[in-house]
Amino acid sequence: MKLSQRLSHLQAMVDGPYQHIWDCCCDHGLLGAALLNKQVASTMHFVDIVPGIMQTLQGKLERFFPLNQDATSPQWRVHCMDVAKLPLANYPSETPQLVIIAGVGGELTGELVSAIQASADALGQSIEFLLCPVHHTYQLRERLDTLGLRYFDERLISDNQRCYELLHVARHGKQPITAIGDRLWSQAPSELQLAYLRRLLKHYHQVVRGSQLDQKPQLDRAISDYQAQLDLLST
Known part of the structure; x- marks a missing residue:
């Protein structure tokens, strides 16, 4: 196959x-x-x-x-x-x-x-x-x-x-x-990279709202890191 x-x-x-x-x-x-x-x-x-x-x-x-x-x-x-x-x-x-x-x-x-x-x-x-x-x-x-x-x-x-x-x-x-x-992310920005980052950010914003207190620091880090990468690729 x-x-x-x-x-x-x-x-x-x-x-x-x-x-x-x-x-x-x-x-x-x-x-x-x-x-x-x-x-x-x-x-x-x-x-x-x-x-x-x-x-x-x-x-x-x-x-x-x-x-x-x-x-x-x-x-x-x-x-x-x-x-x-x-x-x-x-x-x-x-x-x-x-x-x-x-x-x-x-x-x-x-x-x-x-x-x-x-x-x-x-x-x-x-x-x-x-x-x-x-x-x-x-x-x-x-x-x-x-x-x-x-x-x-x-x-x-x-x-x-x-x-x-x-x-x-x-x-x-x-x-x-x-x-x-x-x-x-080392190559020139692509639509694949941008779409993936947007999808991840949407997911983590949804998850963080229903997360337990001990999970929130890691989720907040993920959102911050992915948003920074998206901003970098979008400039």
């Missing part, structure tokens, strides 16, 4: 090679299958907690990517489990592993990254994350920064009339993670 714009951009951000890539919350496994074709990992791991989805995916992988003993052929594993509990201990690697988390909210993405990073730290393993949250990227970015992660790349893309932020981050990343991003 043809990849969506969102998944195509994620695929393009995986340059590899990696010993292990974990496609988490993988749904129908389209991105992981595309990466199998691209042969950027020794082993591609498909992870989701829904048994029915994973059973169907297992059958498709067996049909289109049959496993054999040829070490040069793409290898894959299917894991029906909580993404927060990736079995990293069973797959040691001397080089960084890549964990892809896409299609879930920023709050859940942050919780998963925190759990996986803690597990990797305990095992002495190096992990990179490729993230594409569906919302709440401001909160996610602040959490990534507190975890000591930095970014290699970040992109703003549009798919099916929705905007997405894509982040490739790790402890050994190149640049500090900021709450609204830097590279997202």
Whole structure:
């Protein structure tokens, strides 16, 4: 099946090679299958907690990517489990592993990254994350920064009339993670950027009115930061 714009951009951000890539919350496994074709990992791991989805995916992988003993052929594993509990201990690697988390909210993405990073730290393993949250990227970015992660790349893309932020981050990343991003706005202002900022501001103004007292400082920061960026791009 043809990849969506969102998944195509994620695929393009995986340059590899990696010993292990974990496609988490993988749904129908389209991105992981595309990466199998691209042969950027020794082993591609498909992870989701829904048994029915994973059973169907297992059958498709067996049909289109049959496993054999040829070490040069793409290898894959299917894991029906909580993404927060990736079995990293069973797959040691001397080089960084890549964990892809896409299609879930920023709050859940942050919780998963925190759990996986803690597990990797305990095992002495190096992990990179490729993230594409569906919302709440401001909160996610602040959490990534507190975890000591930095970014290699970040992109703003549009798919099916929705905007997405894509982040490739790790402890050994190149640049500090900021709450609204830097590279997202580094090019000449575009209608995509302006529309995205206006949409975010409308959302946060609505949310702040019904927010709890302890949430308000972060929401106010988000509004202030996004408004400043919109003003800068509009001048």
